[in-house]
Amino acid sequence: MIEQALSIAIHIVLVLLLSPLVTGFNRVFKARVQARRGPGLFQPYRDLYKLLRKGMVIPNTASWIFTATPFVLFVTTLLASLLIPIVTAQAPMSLFGGVLAVVYLLALGRFFLALGGLDTGSSFGGLGSSREMTISAIAEPALMLAVFAVAIGAGSTNLSTVAQSALGQSWRFLAPSQMLAFAALFIVLIAETGRIPVDNPATHLELTMIHEAMILEYSGPYLALIEWAAFIKQLVLMTLLVNVFFPFGLSPSWSPGAVLFSLVLFIVKLFLLSVVVALVEVTNAKMRLFRVPELLAIGFVLSALALVSTFLFQG
Amino acid sequence: MWPIGELYTAGLLIYAIAALAGLSAYFRKTSSAWIASLLCCASLVAAALEFIASVAALVAGMEFNWTLPSGIPFVHYGVRLDPLSAYFNLALSLLAACVAVFSIGYLKHGPAHKRPGLFCCFLNLMLLALTLVFTASNVIFFLICWELVVVTSYFLVVTDHESQESREGGMLYILMSRAGTGMMYVGFLLLATAAGSMEFQALHGSGEKLAPGVGAAAFLLLFFGFGVKAGIIPLHIWLPAAHPAAPSNVSALMSGVVIKTGIYGMARVFFDFYGVTPVWAGMLVLVAGVLSALLGVLYALMEHDLKRLLAFHSIENIGIILMGFGSALLFRSFGHPQLAALALVAGLFHTLNHGVFKCLLFLGAGSVLQGAKTRNMEEMGGLIRRMPWTAVFFLIGAIAISGLPPLNGFVSEWFTYQGLLAGFGATPTLTRMAFPIAGALLALTAALAATCFVKAFGIAFLALPRSENAEHASESPISMRAGMAMLAAACVALGLGATWFVPVFAPITRHAFGVQITEQLVAGNGLLLSAGSVHNGSVSPFMLALALVGLSAVPLALWFAHGRKSPRSIGPTWDCGLPGLTAANEYTATAFSKPLRMIFGALFRPRREIQAEFDVSPYYPTAIRFESEIQPAFETHVYEPLREGILAIAARARKIQTGSIHAYLAYIFVTLILLLIFGVRG
Numbered sequence: 003m004i005e006q007a008l009s010i011a012i013h014i015v016l017v018l019l020l021s022p023l024v025t026g027f028n029r030v031f032k033a034r035v036q037a038r039r040g041p042g043l044f045q046p047y048r049d050l051y052k053l054l055r056k057g058m059v060i061p062n063t064a065s066w067i068f069t070a071t072p073f074v075l076f077v078t079t080l081l082a083s084l085l086i087p088i089v090t091a092q093a094p095m096s097l098f099g100g101v102l103a104v105v106y107l108l109a110l111g112r113f114f115l116a117l118g119g120l121d122t123g124s125s126f127g128g129l130g131s132s133r134e135m136t137i138s139a140i141a142e143p144a145l146m147l148a149v150f151a152v153a154i155g156a157g158s159t160n161l162s163t164v165a166q167s168a169l170g171q172s173w174r175f176l177a178p179s180q181m182l183a184f185a186a187l188f189i190v191l192i193a194e195t196g197r198i199p200v201d202n203p204a205t206h207l208e209l210t211m212i213h214e215a216m217i218l219e220y221s222g223p224y225l226a227l228i229e230w231a232a233f234i235k236q237l238v239l240m241t242l243l244v245n246v247f248f249p250f251g252l253s254p255s256w257s258p259g260a261v262l263f264s265l266v267l268f269i270v271k272l273f274l275l276s277v278v279v280a281l282v283e284v285t286n287a288k289m290r291l292f293r294v295p296e297l298l299a300i301g302f303v304l305s306a307l308a309l310v311s312t313f314l315f316q317g
Numbered sequence: 318m319w320p321i322g323e324l325y326t327a328g329l330l331i332y333a334i335a336a337l338a339g340l341s342a343y344f345r346k347t348s349s350a351w352i353a354s355l356l357c358c359a360s361l362v363a364a365a366l367e368f369i370a371s372v373a374a375l376v377a378g379m380e381f382n383w384t385l386p387s388g389i390p391f392v393h394y395g396v397r398l399d400p401l402s403a404y405f406n407l408a409l410s411l412l413a414a415c416v417a418v419f420s421i422g423y424l425k426h427g428p429a430h431k432r433p434g435l436f437c438c439f440l441n442l443m444l445l446a447l448t449l450v451f452t453a454s455n456v457i458f459f460l461i462c463w464e465l466v467v468v469t470s471y472f473l474v475v476t477d478h479e480s481q482e483s484r485e486g487g488m489l490y491i492l493m494s495r496a497g498t499g500m501m502y503v504g505f506l507l508l509a510t511a512a513g514s515m516e517f518q519a520l521h522g523s524g525e526k527l528a529p530g531v532g533a534a535a536f537l538l539l540f541f542g543f544g545v546k547a548g549i550i551p552l553h554i555w556l557p558a559a560h561p562a563a564p565s566n567v568s569a570l571m572s573g574v575v576i577k578t579g580i581y582g583m584a585r586v587f588f589d590f591y592g593v594t595p596v597w598a599g600m601l602v603l604v605a606g607v608l609s610a611l612l613g614v615l616y617a618l619m620e621h622d623l624k625r626l627l628a629f630h631s632i633e634n635i636g637i638i639l640m641g642f643g644s645a646l647l648f649r650s651f652g653h654p655q656l657a658a659l660a661l662v663a664g665l666f667h668t669l670n671h672g673v674f675k676c677l678l679f680l681g682a683g684s685v686l687q688g689a690k691t692r693n694m695e696e697m698g699g700l701i702r703r704m705p706w707t708a709v710f711f712l713i714g715a716i717a718i719s720g721l722p723p724l725n726g727f728v729s730e731w732f733t734y735q736g737l738l739a740g741f742g743a744t745p746t747l748t749r750m751a752f753p754i755a756g757a758l759l760a761l762t763a764a765l766a767a768t769c770f771v772k773a774f775g776i777a778f779l780a781l782p783r784s785e786n787a788e789h790a791s792e793s794p795i796s797m798r799a800g801m802a803m804l805a806a807a808c809v810a811l812g813l814g815a816t817w818f819v820p821v822f823a824p825i826t827r828h829a830f831g832v833q834i835t836e837q838l839v840a841g842n843g844l845l846l847s848a849g850s851v852h853n854g855s856v857s858p859f860m861l862a863l864a865l866v867g868l869s870a871v872p873l874a875l876w877f878a879h880g881r882k883s884p885r886s887i888g889p890t891w892d893c894g895l896p897g898l899t900a901a902n903e904y905t906a907t908a909f910s911k912p913l914r915m916i917f918g919a920l921f922r923p924r925r926e927i928q929a930e931f932d933v934s935p936y937y938p939t940a941i942r943f944e945s946e947i948q949p950a951f952e953t954h955v956y957e958p959l960r961e962g963i964l965a966i967a968a969r970a971r972k973i974q975t976g977s978i979h980a981y982l983a984y985i986f987v988t989l990i991l992l993l994i995f996g997v998r999g
Contacts, residue, residue: 014871054875057884063780063898064890065701076872081864097845098860102734103722105760107861110721113767120775120904124890128775128904135771136912139764146760150753154741159734159854219890222883227872295916302757309741309753 009256010084010094016265017083021233022046024240024272032280046233050226058222063123071118072220072227078111079231083238087165087245089264091252100159101149104242105142108194108235112138115228119216130215137200137212137294141193144301148186151179151308152246161242165249175247178315182308184247188278189301191243195236197279199289200297237272244271319373322381324366325398325452328410331363332445339438353424353433360441361417367410367448374403375821382454389457391515397454400824401589405451405581408669411807412573412676413444419680419800420566422793426687427564428477436476436564443469443570450578456505456515460498463578467494470575474563486555486562493555497545501582504538507531508590517589524591532591536598539586540605547579547635550609551951556632557616561624561692565683568624572631573676580638580668587646588661588829596650600751603643607755610636610762615920618769618913619947621694621906623682626773627675630718633762634671637733638664640755644736649830653743656736658826658834659849663732665822670725670811674717677804681711684797685777688790694773694906699782703790708778710801715774717808719767723858723865725811728846730763731856735848768913776906783900813859816843907945914947921947 026043033040060068082104087093099107116135119127149159155174156164168174175181193200201212217228245252251267253260289297335356342352374381382397398406420440423429429436446465453459475487509515511531512523524532541552548556556576560568587594587602613632620626641664648657682692684707689697701708717724737759740752782788792798811818820835827833840847840855847855892898914923925945929938973984 014868018871054879055883057886059886059888061890062887063699065779067701067779073869073872077865077868080868080871081861084864084868095860095864097841097851097855098857098864099722100854100856102731102854103856103861106720106722106727109719109764109767110716113716113719113721113771116771117775117779120771121779122890123780123898123900123903124892125902125904126891128909131771131775132904132909132912135764135768136916139761139768139913140916142764143757143761147753147757150738150741150756153738153854154753157742158852159738159848160852163852222885223876223879227875291912292915305757306754309750313741313747313749 005256006094009090013084013088013094014080016088017080017234017237018230020269020272021230021237022050023269024237024276025233027273028276028280031277032284035280035284046229050230053221053226053229054223056222058220058224061122061124061219064121064219067114067117068121068219069224071114071121072224072231074114075111076227076231076234078107079234079238082107083234083241085161086238086241087162087249087252088241089253089261089268090256091166091169091249091254092162096160096162101153101161101164101242102159104161104238105145105149108238109138111231111235115216118220122219124219126215126218130212130218133212133291134216137193137298140295140298141190141301144186144298144305145190145194147302147305148183148190148308151183151186151305151312154309154312155179161246165245165252168246168249169252172250177311179308179312180247182304182311184243186301186305186308187243189297189304191239192279192282193294193298193301194239195232198283199286200294202288240272240275241268244268244275319370319377319379321370321374321377321379321398322383324370324373325381325396326383328363328366328370329445329448331359331366332441332448335359335363336438336441336445339434339436339441342434343432343438350425350430350433353430353437354421356434356437356441357417357420357424360420360437360444361414363441364410364414364417364444367406368414370398371403371407371410374398375400375407375824378824384454387458392457393455393516394458395454395516396449396452397517398452400828401581401584402452404665404669404821404825405577406448408577408672409444409447409451409574411669412570412672412804415676415800415803415807416566416569416573416680417800418803419569419683419797422796423564423566423683423687425794427566427683429564432476436473439469439472440567443473443575447574447578451581454517456509456517456520459517460502460505463498463501466575466578467491467498470567470571473567474559474571476564476567477562480562483562486558486560490555490559493545493552497542497552500538500542500545504535504542504586507535507538517585520590522590522592524586525593529595533595533598536586536591536594540583540598540602543579543582543586544605545579547576547583547639548609548632549605549635549639550612550632551955553609553613553632554952554956557625557628560628560631560679561622565624565679565686568627569676569679569683572628572679573672576631576635577668577672580635580664583639583642584661584665587642593649594646596647596748599643599646599648599650600748601643602639602646603751603755606636606639606641606643607758608636609633609639611758611765612920614762614765614769615913615917618765618772618910619921621776622692623685623694623697623773623777624679624692626694626769627678627682630678630766630769631671631675633766634667634675634718637730637759637762638667638671640664640759641667641733641736644733644740644752644755647740647748648736648743651744654830654832655834655837655849656739656743658830658832659732659739659838660736661826661829662819662822662834662838663729663736665825666732666815666819667726667729670717670729670808673804673807673811674714674724674726677710677714677801677808678718680797680801680804681707681714684793684801685711685790687793687797689784690786690790691784694776696784697777697782697787698780698784698900698903699778699787700790701778703782703787704778704792706792706798707801708774710798710805711778712774713805713808715770717812719770720763721767723812723862724808725815726808728812728815728856728858730759731846732848733759735854739849739853765913768910772906772909776904776909780903781898781900783903813862815858816846819846920950922950923947
């Protein structure tokens with residue numbers, strides 16, 4: 003019981019501390035590729051600290067939904083991260099919900115975030131909410147089909163079971179079904195975390211922004227919670243990719259040495275994935291909103307092919 | 318030992334007495350409000366008795382029946398409370414109780430307040446007929462009760478018969494119902510002929526005794542016959558016409574229970590009367606489910622009439638239920654009774670869940686309609702300040718219907734996903750690809766439903782009021798809020814307590830497939846729901862909810878450490894430098910769904926028309942008129958040609974309608990002769 007509580011606590015601390023780092027690394031790497039100096043690896047931490055202590059302005063049109071949203075978003079995203087194996091193969095709460103619960107917990111957070119956008123009464127909020135919900139809705143079939151491909155391969159929707167079964171076959175990621183599912187999930191990752199070419203996290207230009215439009219009226223500690231939740235969500239989705247497809251190094255137990263080794267390996271894997279994301283971002287231009295469905299349709303087709311190849315090659 | 322039979326029969330009698338009392342109040346021209354309140358309380362008592370009887374029958378695993386002779390061969394007025402009947406009766410009585418409480422306050426103002434006696438008469442009569450539909454054990458008696466439901470619900474739909482919308486919606490409803498009942502009659506007669514009896518118990522497994530062609534015909538007739546009632550696409554067109562036109566408490570019962578009679582009929586036929594069905598049958602049901610779910614939610618997204626939006630969501634949820642039923646049929650065809658039980662539980666659980674949250678949402682819409690005097694979302698806004706309780710209840714319903722954890726919609730959708738997931742490994746050949754594709758489309762449906770309810774709640778309840786009426790809206794009376802609160806509590810209870818509720822399905826699956834599911838679906842000392850086994854996947858809505866509460870310590874700690882001390886001020890929303898934010902600056906429901914209207918343009922074929930008047934330059938218009946509409950595909954391409962065809966045939970048939978009594982007598986004579994010849998030869 004105490005062990006369980008301890009592992010949850012370690013998990014939470016890890017997620018909270020690691021998530022801004024991934025974003026920081028992504029920004030630094032992107033800046034270097036673009037021959038800029040960039041803001042520094044630890045800038046996201048400084049931003050969060052600054053925002054937490056700043057004053058805030060609450061719109062006079064807003065109701066309790068506006069206040070509740072940052073908390074609901076933060077908690078649901080954090081809970082989703084507890085269902086995913088990060089450094090140990092057994093995630094602390096994975097029995098309480100598998101990959102379906104992860105997807106739907108993120109959806110619950112998004113539901114409130116979109117309501118928070120509408121609550122301010124500004125047209126920016128509505129615009130952001132509408133686009134965010136649209137894009138996530140059309141990303142959903144690709145996401146779910148890829149998840150199905152993975153879950154069917156492992157015979158389980160429980161992410162710890164999936165990771166453990168993948169651990170047994172280290173080279174499974176070379177199977178065509180796994181590679182196709184990975185590609186599909188990568189596209190979903192780009193869309194869900196609001197990266198170029200789907201959304202641009204660095205802009206406040208009304209024609210292009212989605213996520214930023216939705217949270218335009220948030221400031222101070224509330225904004226800090228929302229930003230932090232966005233970092234965690236990105237970590238959750240990236241972890242899903244690296245630990246489900248490349249689980250090697252996941253520690254089978256909580257022994258300090260193995261965990262430390264696995265943590266280092268995990269960070270390396272995350273940085274590698276975020277290098278790929280950053281490369282996609284710097285080499286592409288942002289798409290028109292109505293081209294995004296085509297990109298996501300590619301994701302859908304890829305995951306359908308993943309299933310077909312499961313069918314063909316695994317009987 | 319529970320007196321199940323006595324409770325059940327007493328409930329029926331109270332419904333009947335209340336109906337008679339309502340009728341007599343109408344004829345004595347009593348229109349005082351206390352009559353309506355009294356009769357609603359009577360419905361509440363009857364529903365409570367039925368509820369206790371159903372729960373006791375399910376928990377104790379007891380069956381109960383009685384039969385009254387009718388004096389006609391083959392026909393008995395027989396009822397039987399077996400597990401399946403008891404389950405549907407449980408759903409009915411739970412919803413009826415909540416609606417009865419809501420109605421106490423609602424009838425004082427709603428469209429029914431002019432003739433409360435007559436309204437309560439039909440309401441109680443409908444509840445009586447619904448109870449009998451779910452429990453009738455004789456084909457003919459079942460069909461009689463079925464017709465009674467159609468007629469009483471028709472009168473309830475046209476309560477506000479001064480409005481043309483109500484009359485047209487009611488007419489379409491009764492016409493479509495006739496077509497459906499016609500198909501059911503033929504289907505039932507085919508089955509009854511094979512069984513040699515009209516009793517439901519004798520019909521068990523009779524589908525297998527039919528010749529393959531006849532069996533298929535009976536299956537199709539019954540599926541589409543019940544499908545009309547359930548509102549599957551393309552037989553759905555009456556649903557968005559009739560449900561919104563009815564008073565809101567009737568809409569709630571229509572969407573919550575009346576369309577479920579179609580689901581009950583399918584469950585009875587598929588899993589009781591038929592044994593192993595051919596693969597195409599399951600595939601047909603699965604595809605119909607996917608189509609209804611996806612098209613239902615897409616049409617819902619385009620609505621800005623709150624009640625029509627909810628009506629389209631009923632079609633969506635019927636689709637989700639049928640996905641469960643379809644996979645159950647397929648699993649049975651391929652010889653996997655365990656998986657069939659899992660999929661059947663998914664479908665049945667979603668039936669109850671949909672009833673609960675859809676009832677809640679329709680009652681919420683009724684409350685909004687009474688407070689803000691409009692069904693058009695573009696004229697609402699800001700209601701969360703003026704109707705805080707309704708807003709909370711509607712939000713709970715919205716979260717539940719979007720399938721978000723930890724509420725009840727999530728649990729049944731989770732079971733549906735698990736059934737579809739298992740289908741890939743359990744079926745041979747390319748059939749297996751149907752399951753994950755259906756799962757992906759279910760994911761799309763659920764995400765679109767969430768989008769739609771962000772729109773519905775966000776536009777109707779949040780930000781600034783968009784009209785005079787919305788600005789002066791007021792909260793509903795306590796009884797209406799109590800009705801909604803009961804349903805909201807049920808949404809939470811069925812979600813968090815799912816592990817304790819699921820064993821209810823054990824007798825049903827035992828009867829249908831001979832499978833005991835409790836051990837497979839509930840694990841971890843009753844904390845986990847599992848999909849066959851914990852290895853395949855498990856979820857615990859209760860623990861997730863607990864964890865959400867526990868984890869909120871983290872942001873709260875951050876808040877108390879830093880945020881609490883930070884200065885906060887209330888200021889105006891950024892208005893782009895214009896002189897003050899008004900409702901005209903807000904995003905509208907139409908604008909909110911525009912991206913999806915464009916993306917699914919091939920389906921909607923949107924048409925828009927903009928006319929701008931200007932004095933000097935087109936960039937400074939003085940007035941703008943904007944019109945936008947989508948094409949209702951099924952109405953234009955299926956039903957319009959059908960209607961014209963029927964009218965053309967009717968015009969031909971008119972030739973034999975000479976209007977002369979001699980000609981009609983001759984027709985009757987010829988018919989008699991023909992029947993005699995037929996009878997003698999037969």
